[in-house]
Amino acid sequence: MPGLPDADPAEIGFDSERLARIGPAMQRYIDDGKVPNLVTLVARHGKVAWFDARGHLDIDQETPADDNTLFRMYSNTKPITGAAIMILAQEGKLTPDDSIGRYLPAYKNMRVQSAEPGVTERATRGITIRDCLTNTTGFASPATAPLAWRAHYKDVFEKLGWTGKGDSAATVRQRVDAQACLPLAHQPGTVFGYHMGFMAAGAVIEEVSGQSLETFFRERIFDPLGMDATGFYVREGQEANLGACYAPREVDGEMRLHRTETGAESEKVTGPRTFFAAGGDRCGVVSTIGDYTRFGQMLLNGGELDGARILSRKAVEYMVSNHTPGLDIPMTGPGFGWGLGVSVRTGDGGFPLLRSIGSYGWGGAAGTTYFGDPKEGIVAACFTQLLNAGGMPNNDYQGEFQRLVYYALDD
Template identity: 35%
Template sequence: MKNYVLLPIAGFLSIAPLHVALAEDGLQGFSQERLGRIAPVMKQEIAKGTMPGAVTLIARNGQIVHFEAHGSLDAAKTKPMAKDAVFRAFSMTKPFTSVAAMALVEQGKMSLRDPISNWMPELKQMNVLAEQTDERGRTTRVAVPAKRQITVQDLLRHTSGFTYAGSAPFPELKEAYEKAEIESRNVDLPPEELIKRLASIPLAYEPGTRWEYGVSTDVLGVLVERVSGKRLDQFLDEILFKPLKMKDTSFQASAEQMPRLADALDTDPQKADAWKWVRVEADPGKRYRLGGAAAVTTAEDYFRFAQMMLNKGELDGVRVLSRETVEYMMSDHIAGLQGSPAPTTGPGYGFGLGFGVRLQEGVAWVPGSTGDSMWAGAGGTSFTIDPREKIVGVFMAAAPTPRLHTRFLFKNLLYGALVD
């Protein structure tokens, strides 16, 4: 039986079905009909072979208005995707490690202007590649002493001069990183060995002059360990995961989580190398904790983290960071410097301390707000935090190769459903 509500119309009372009158209640300015577009689009992408499945979550004003699982959990498409599916976070680990570092800053144990050599003397006297022209006009790159030391801020904002092998700007750096196994892709490199080997390789650029994506957050994770005296995963459990009740977030998939671990299609050309790199199924043992890549998490757990950041450092009565610290982290820290996070964010974004930060309404490839923050993982996951609209969006998929397509597709669907 339908309930009815009386609606005033031109001085008269009109009887309308209550379920119609209240259909948009609880949706926080989102349209139910437009949110309903998400599932068919996901179904279409799954049918096209973009991914086996996905989990999508949208919240506004702290209230979840959309939370759905789509498609399959496994590559063979024999298990339905579930809302509590566990995903390899890849670079969505970086904001966790950045928060851990800022917690130590708030505790007075380090500051952003500190040289990291205070705790990592191995990295005190770094060399940097510089172009040199001989008398015949031939230009070569040589290693020269860096003009200043790497600071804590440099690690947080990716201006340290460290890089990744796959995106190294110079072939000699790519070769050096691969030979030294800097990213621990094929061997279990201990944290002390990571720092020792990095010390012997020139930086790509002078510290503080250019945004260059790379192992900065992995080094930051080792720094957090040396300053806190605890393993990175244990420290994050203590200050972040357990206080926020992120029960499925860790640096190793547990035996209980393994049946819920989402897999990519076997036909995805990037799957084998990516999955081998993070190795979340295995005990990390002596390997450094990959503060930039190795967490596992769920859509709901990541929502809780992102909502804490949207709330200026607090969730459900638990304060992780101060309001000022969160606002500082989600402000642009690379203004006037070379380089850009556009390969991950698309155009129109700067970078804060662990987050890409939108600089203006236009220019970007998708709608959003000035000041919205985002990042994404190489395995196919992404998130957005929009402080102006009070929105959190989380997209989880195990699909490395089409990740740019899926992250922007989800943002278009999210903002396309916002009507008020």
């Protein structure tokens, strides 16, 4: 089994027959042309009860997906960034409540757009590292920035790649510095605005550690955990394991899979190997389902796996606690908050869910998702390579996978 030792499902509290329903359920999404592949893994108490790989890396070449398949993780990079920050926190090198301006001088004395167009006011406080990891920085996004900014901050928009004319050639650090030139859309800590602070969080990690984000992740997380296939770029000799990426496209009145890039032409293979973005920009890290499950199991174990101590138990507890009480989070709806790089199930409002209160996890833009459930001892992951998966009608493979995992519990 990939990632962790395996066990008979019945020995760790699963009904084998019910758990096996995951396979044909996932196959239906592949057969219906909803996704190119689905690789699923369910572990409990540190042992794998279910692993299954279906579909193809590239549907035109029919190369089967397997346990070595690499995935563009996009925002599944965010939990790794949360763990990296907590490594530095437990070493006393920073705290989540530090202003990022302490490490990134461009972010000192930020101003906030007022209700009157063209008028700004001083921020009531600095943007903190916590704000970056909980999506509460107050930064505007390309979709929410006032139209007048496009002319007034034309050079900044170009450097950030916000012009709609393709991505920018700017480095991550150049983008971080450019973002500081824009006013905030909201006072820090007051409004949920997804993703916009993670590049700055990555820059803080680099400043404090004196290492590139790639080196820090590799030396402090990936290598100790034996995540031998994970990194911001595909490792030498593993190029054939990265498949194509797809997106829905309407053809003759039907939504069909459209290949956006092959594995061979991906920047993750061709380089240049210089773009290390903590929030998952430009695909984030690449990983196998086994590697990523090892990271998830480390968190579930309280910061340790197979003798490698990455975080203290209290550091993990802090990371996966809800840091946004009372804040409206539209993208998850009621019943969820945000920890440091992870979404957290709080149970406050909304309909009941099978997932336990206190469970946590997140997903990525190309269809990857993972969750950890401390109450049930479960780590589960479901991976594919489909951008905007929700744009494909009736494509609830993630929800069905999660439901089948919980329905299979038998203790």
